[in-house]
Amino acid sequence: MLTEPQIQRYARQVLLRDVGEKGQEALGAVRVELTLGGTVAGAAAAYLRSGGTEVHLPATPAGPWALTPAILESAPSAVLQVVAAPRAPEPAGVVVGSDAGARVLWSVAGDACRGCLREVTKGLGPPELPEAASVQLGSLLAFLVQRRALGLAAALEGLAISPIGELSTLATPACAHRPPSVPESVLAELLRHLSAALPEEGCAVLLGREDQVRLVPMENAQARHHARDPDVFPRSARTAFTLDPRAWLELLREADRAGERVVAIAHSHPDGGAGFSAEDRRWAAPDGQPLLPGVAHLVIAFRAGRPWSARWALWAEGDFLETVCPLPAT
Amino acid sequence: MTPDARIDITAEVCPMTFVRTKIALERLPAGAVLEVRLKGDEPLRNVPESARDLGHTVLALEPQDDGTWRLLLRREEPGC
Numbered sequence: 001m002l003t004e005p006q007i008q009r010y011a012r013q014v015l016l017r018d019v020g021e022k023g024q025e026a027l028g029a030v031r032v033e034l035t036l037g038g039t040v041a042g043a044a045a046a047y048l049r050s051g052g053t054e055v056h057l058p059a060t061p062a063g064p065w066a067l068t069p070a071i072l073e074s075a076p077s078a079v080l081q082v083v084a085a086p087r088a089p090e091p092a093g094v095v096v097g098s099d100a101g102a103r104v105l106w107s108v109a110g111d112a113c114r115g116c117l118r119e120v121t122k123g124l125g126p127p128e129l130p131e132a133a134s135v136q137l138g139s140l141l142a143f144l145v146q147r148r149a150l151g152l153a154a155a156l157e158g159l160a161i162s163p164i165g166e167l168s169t170l171a172t173p174a175c176a177h178r179p180p181s182v183p184e185s186v187l188a189e190l191l192r193h194l195s196a197a198l199p200e201e202g203c204a205v206l207l208g209r210e211d212q213v214r215l216v217p218m219e220n221a222q223a224r225h226h227a228r229d230p231d232v233f234p235r236s237a238r239t240a241f242t243l244d245p246r247a248w249l250e251l252l253r254e255a256d257r258a259g260e261r262v263v264a265i266a267h268s269h270p271d272g273g274a275g276f277s278a279e280d281r282r283w284a285a286p287d288g289q290p291l292l293p294g295v296a297h298l299v300i301a302f303r304a305g306r307p308w309s310a311r312w313a314l315w316a317e318g319d320f321l322e323t324v325c326p327l328p329a330t
Numbered sequence: 331m332t333p334d335a336r337i338d339i340t341a342e343v344c345p346m347t348f349v350r351t352k353i354a355l356e357r358l359p360a361g362a363v364l365e366v367r368l369k370g371d372e373p374l375r376n377v378p379e380s381a382r383d384l385g386h387t388v389l390a391l392e393p394q395d396d397g398t399w400r401l402l403l404r405r406e407e408p409g410c
Binding site: 001002007011012020 | 346348
């Protein structure tokens, strides 16, 4: 609950339909890391601070707004980062950049798709800030931060100011970076297959048709390659996996006949290494381009013989993005 | 009707009349009834209207013998 001095100070904001007492508390529950400098940062900080939000300005000396008393007695729990393109806020905040003379702002939720974020901020340069436009940009920046703090913002929302100062909202693309949806029973089957391969890496392919996904267990051909030619294949099947080319071709033929497509390639890390390793990236995108566009990768890490972490890796604008894959209860 | 909470805004002026009312409504669960004591033309005009604008229901507005008014508001969900 707001205290009496806070009610007096923020009365005009409390009156707003989208703010109220809870909203005012939400504005006070975030701290904004404003890593921009200059007038834009000063303007944004003035709006935010007088609105009851704590602002940290590493690049600019604090102005008079820094004297506004903190709204909450406890330290703000959430941080919103304001960064200049090509950086991205980590995890939530606003990116400020420029694109062909227009100034562009993208507000990002902590759980926004990073692939979509990359897509919309691709090609954004650092913000060009003619002094005259800085106050407009700073106030919009504060507006986007407040919408985010109040829980009114979409996962990703963008605004652009044209070179002559016209404001427009930017379209958010349809997300094409979601991991495939795999039924628990198929995941459980995958875990059984990978467990059976321990202590070596196991691998499998997920084939899909419309909403149906099925598992095709594969043999890890690395053991045979390593035994035959350890110079070319120095790593054993404990730390690497290879799909047998003949089995892979057969699988593709079979999928083609059945009208299925390869949804994902799964493999295990018996040593507990979670996530898509540098080696995995080289395997999946040897020349910086994905070998199998549109195919997701799933890595299941084992510890002491039990699965403990699973992560999807999906290609998005030049790199693989990882997201957690919830494991079925065992 | 017995209200779930009461506030007296007879000593307040605009905009604090509705700030007090709005906060008191927000602190109540949906369906609860708030009694507001108010005095003067401005709150009499604005407080019921602003509450209605936020989606709350005006149940009653009755003059009292002492010259104040008794406003009964039901807290509705959209106004939160």
